[in-house]
Amino acid sequence: MKDDEGEAPTAEAAEEVAGPQTTGPPEDDLDLDNLSKKKKKKKKKKLVLDGGEDEDEAHEAADPDLDLPEIPDDIDLESFGKKKKKKKQPLNLDELDDALPDEKEDDEVDLESFGKKKKKKKRAGELGGDDMKDDDKENVEANPWVDSDRDYTYDELLQRVFNIMRDKNPELVAGEKKRFVMRPPQVVRVGTKKTAFVNFTEIAKMLHRQPKHLLAFLFAELGTVGAIDGNNQLIIKGRFQQKHIENVLRRYIKEYVTCHTCRSPDTILDKETRLFFLQCMSCHSRCSVQTIKTGFQAITSKRSKTKQ
Amino acid sequence: MSIENLKGFDPFADAAKGDEESVQDGLVHIRIQQRNGRKTLTTIQGLSAEYDLKKIVRACKKEFACNGTVVEHPEYGEVLQLQGDQRTKICDWLVKCGLVKADQLKVHGF
Numbered sequence: 001m002k003d004d005e006g007e008a009p010t011a012e013a014a015e016e017v018a019g020p021q022t023t024g025p026p027e028d029d030l031d032l033d034n035l036s037k038k039k040k041k042k043k044k045k046k047l048v049l050d051g052g053e054d055e056d057e058a059h060e061a062a063d064p065d066l067d068l069p070e071i072p073d074d075i076d077l078e079s080f081g082k083k084k085k086k087k088k089q090p091l092n093l094d095e096l097d098d099a100l101p102d103e104k105e106d107d108e109v110d111l112e113s114f115g116k117k118k119k120k121k122k123r124a125g126e127l128g129g130d131d132m133k134d135d136d137k138e139n140v141e142a143n144p145w146v147d148s149d150r151d152y153t154y155d156e157l158l159q160r161v162f163n164i165m166r167d168k169n170p171e172l173v174a175g176e177k178k179r180f181v182m183r184p185p186q187v188v189r190v191g192t193k194k195t196a197f198v199n200f201t202e203i204a205k206m207l208h209r210q211p212k213h214l215l216a217f218l219f220a221e222l223g224t225v226g227a228i229d230g231n232n233q234l235i236i237k238g239r240f241q242q243k244h245i246e247n248v249l250r251r252y253i254k255e256y257v258t259c260h261t262c263r264s265p266d267t268i269l270d271k272e273t274r275l276f277f278l279q280c281m282s283c284h285s286r287c288s289v290q291t292i293k294t295g296f297q298a299i300t301s302k303r304s305k306t307k308q
Numbered sequence: 309m310s311i312e313n314l315k316g317f318d319p320f321a322d323a324a325k326g327d328e329e330s331v332q333d334g335l336v337h338i339r340i341q342q343r344n345g346r347k348t349l350t351t352i353q354g355l356s357a358e359y360d361l362k363k364i365v366r367a368c369k370k371e372f373a374c375n376g377t378v379v380e381h382p383e384y385g386e387v388l389q390l391q392g393d394q395r396t397k398i399c400d401w402l403v404k405c406g407l408v409k410a411d412q413l414k415v416h417g418f
């Protein structure tokens with residue numbers, strides 16, 4: 001993935017090696033002239049000044065944090081298909097200002113839309129290409145503090161560690177990691193006092209968790225009771241909307257599905273002497289998770305009824 | 309000979325209090341429960357037994373304009389019950405009054 005995308009910009013790469021020097025002066029000027037101006041503005045200006053081929057430069061100049069969303073996958077878990085509507089917008093944006101690194105774009109890519117995914121991958125590929133250029137650059141200016149007596153700054157170190165990370169894990173940059181796609185819960189009302197969670201079993205299966213465990217969590221969080229009916233639906237006492245169930249599911253995933261260290265969903269939940277442990281298959285970390293406790297339950301039915 | 313430094317202050321005094329059932333995991337659990345139809349109930353479990361919950365509930369009732377009561381539970385100690393979904397309000401208020409630290413709050417529900 002990285003290779004075939006990386007190929008394309010190599011021609012540019014040659015130019016890019018010389019790039020820092022050529023783009024250097026205007027940047028410096030900018031710094032001197034508008035010290036007060038923020039980084040973002042600088043980036044835009046730079047684009048105008050340098051024209052198309054330095055788009056990649058802009059990527060690099062971007063704050064390292066902007067690349068962060070590439071690494072964790074949890075965004076996907078949290079989206080539940082809700083962002084379908086929003087998708088159109090970023091697509092256009094993508095075309096219009098591809099040059100501006102946009103965190104939002106990363107958020108959008110979770111669903112089954114293959115077209116969009118490709119696009120994203122391409123973007124990632126470009127980034128990958130950047131990194132190859134980065135290597136060359138690195139020799140020149142990776143450790144700007146080396147030649148001087150001054151201490152390195154936090155930002156420089158951060159940049160350095162990100163460069164190393166990307167270097168060693170091309171798949172992180174390329175977004176090759178398996179995406180975890182969450183389907184939204186189907187929630188329908190049953191009569192006036194009950195709610196059916198139609199695809200409950202399906203979702204439990206998708207999360208690779210025992211329905212029993214998920215069920216316990218749902219009931220504890222919602223402060224209610226219920227049962228699975230003949231159609232594998234979960235019938236919950238009380239009125240709940242899809243967004244309510246989504247919220248609870250999101251918390252369940254955060255606590256019991258995604259790894260607490262690397263946020264990979266590739267985990268196993270196993271029980272050991274009354275405690276549940278979350279074992280990650282990606283980074284092999286292992287940590288205990290909260291036990292599901294119902295806690296205090298207020299008596300909500302009429303007292304006369306309970307007495308009978 | 310005795311070591312003067314260790315006399316006045318017992319560093320484990322707090323820990324002993326932490327064992328009390330009302331405190332449990334040291335968290336204050338704020339839950340919501342549905343009752344007949346659209347009505348809801350907010351419960352606050354785990355407030356330190358050092359506080360006078362009757363006073364707290366009186367202040368809450370006034371502050372949030374809702375009814376409320378204190379329920380004694382054999383396992384969970386004194387639990388505050390407020391009518392309606394007061395979860396965000398009570399969280400803010402408890403922190404604002406300095407009764408609970410923000411990281412001790414655990415909000416449940418949808």
Ligand SMILES: [Zn+2]
Nearest residue numbers: 259262280283
């Ligand atoms: Zn992990």
